[in-house]
Amino acid sequence: MSEEKKRKRQDVKRVSRSKKILLALVGVLLTIILAIVVIGAKMYYDVKNTADDAYETVKRSGFEKRQVNLSEQDPFSILLLGVDTGALGRTEQGRSDTMMVATVNPSTDESLLVSLPRDTYAEIVGHNTQDKINHAYAFGGAAMSMDTVEKLLDIPISHYITINMEGIEALVDAVGGIEVNNPFEFTYEGTTFSKGNQQLDGELALKYSRMRYDDPNGDYGRQARQRQIISGIAKKVLSTKGLTNYQSILTTMGENVKTDLSFTDMRTLMGDYRAAFGDIKSDQMKGEGFMQDGVSYQRIDPTELKRVQDELKKQLE
Numbered sequence: 001m002s003e004e005k006k007r008k009r010q011d012v013k014r015v016s017r018s019k020k021i022l023l024a025l026v027g028v029l030l031t032i033i034l035a036i037v038v039i040g041a042k043m044y045y046d047v048k049n050t051a052d053d054a055y056e057t058v059k060r061s062g063f064e065k066r067q068v069n070l071s072e073q074d075p076f077s078i079l080l081l082g083v084d085t086g087a088l089g090r091t092e093q094g095r096s097d098t099m100m101v102a103t104v105n106p107s108t109d110e111s112l113l114v115s116l117p118r119d120t121y122a123e124i125v126g127h128n129t130q131d132k133i134n135h136a137y138a139f140g141g142a143a144m145s146m147d148t149v150e151k152l153l154d155i156p157i158s159h160y161i162t163i164n165m166e167g168i169e170a171l172v173d174a175v176g177g178i179e180v181n182n183p184f185e186f187t188y189e190g191t192t193f194s195k196g197n198q199q200l201d202g203e204l205a206l207k208y209s210r211m212r213y214d215d216p217n218g219d220y221g222r223q224a225r226q227r228q229i230i231s232g233i234a235k236k237v238l239s240t241k242g243l244t245n246y247q248s249i250l251t252t253m254g255e256n257v258k259t260d261l262s263f264t265d266m267r268t269l270m271g272d273y274r275a276a277f278g279d280i281k282s283d284q285m286k287g288e289g290f291m292q293d294g295v296s297y298q299r300i301d302p303t304e305l306k307r308v309q310d311e312l313k314k315q316l317e
Helices: 003-014 016-025 027-039 041-054 135-153 165-174 202-210 218-237 240-244 246-256 263-272 274-278 302-316
Strands: 076-083 096-105 110-116 121-124 129-132 159-164 178-182 186-188 191-193 196-200 257-259 280-284 288-292 295-299
Touching: 041 246, 041 257, 041 263, 076 135, 076 302, 096 135, 096 218, 096 274, 096 302, 110 274, 110 302, 121 135, 121 295, 129 135, 135 159, 135 302, 159 165, 165 202, 165 218, 165 246, 178 202, 178 218, 186 202, 191 202, 196 202, 202 218, 246 257, 263 274
Parallel strands: 076 159, 110 280
Antiparallel strands: 076 096, 096 110, 121 129, 159 257, 178 196, 186 191, 288 295
């Protein structure tokens, strides 16, 4: 086996847990929607009200070119953004701390989830600058982030979901805490996280997700810890206890999640796209660090960029 193939296999294995983030951000609502079919009308209206609160359209030029017909089971893409508004007392627009692109194909019953380095040096579409890709959200919200990622990856981005870091803290508390397996001991903001399995409440989970500079894998290591937290939330939501706490979970989702997927879209995804969520392949776009004007960036090699582009285009047919 060539070194290139070995590297790709190791990269895919390293980020395999990232598939849970899709189930957490989309599946939290989809799972409860499925449950209400059995449980009854009150949950139905509670979920619908939450979906309505979370619904927020974006204005983008040429949007009709990106529209997909979910009722006809067209493959589509969605940008997943974890933003830092609300964390550490921030109240401004914030930046997209985590960026992932998911493609969902009901014809092949599979999905692909690609993590993007937040420090990727890219053209910020609509701002006429070259900057870190996560700055697009600070400059122009979800719409500019979608346009920027769309230009970089050369694929249509049809939908988005954002959740802020304060929402992560509240979600962890809403599900009663989570369990993570910490790969190494570290101290961050006065708290020491031991190596191995441990229970985290919302405040500790937020700290656990934010440490970066003492991680031997840098931002990639932080992304792995963020995926652990999302995985832990997803497991709790999918449990019986999660259903008993559905009201507090829905309240948190309504306050901290925004998406242009309507309640009708979510019901369609739960019914017609459900099989595709069962086979989610994961990947990580990787770059090389460089400094410019005293700022650290990630440069994506053209070969690596084309590899990711081709993967996503194949899924979108």
